[in-house]
Amino acid sequence: MIRQTKPQALVLEKLYAHYRHPTTAYILGEARGVICLASARENIPFFEYAATRVKKAIVGAGLASKYQVQQVVAGILGLKTLPKYTDVSDALALAIAHSYISKALAYRA
DSSP: OHHHHOOSOEEEEOOOOOTTOHHHHHHHHHHHHHHHHHHHHTTOOEEEEOHHHHHHHHTSOTTOOHHHHHHHHHHHHTOSSOOSSHHHHHHHHHHHHHHHHHHHHHHHO
16 A cells, blocks of 8 residues: 555554553554554655644644544545544544644744
């Protein structure tokens, strides 16, 4: 998929896993490792942001709800309906936030 789409960057949300669910943390760690490896092999810059930073960049509040994020993402992208799954809106929010954050950093330089 990376070779077909040729992304300019790979962006992930920083890992957060509750201590009561160690198996989930393990599975997420494996998936993140594969993504980091693919990023390195293809020489694609890799970025990660905390969920609160993404929400602040998108909604303006780091403690925004998933529904608020969905609404703002749909508005930014001109979607007529909200993404069906919050994972989709979270991924779109990560991409949008990265765009905003990287432009802000470039502007400061």
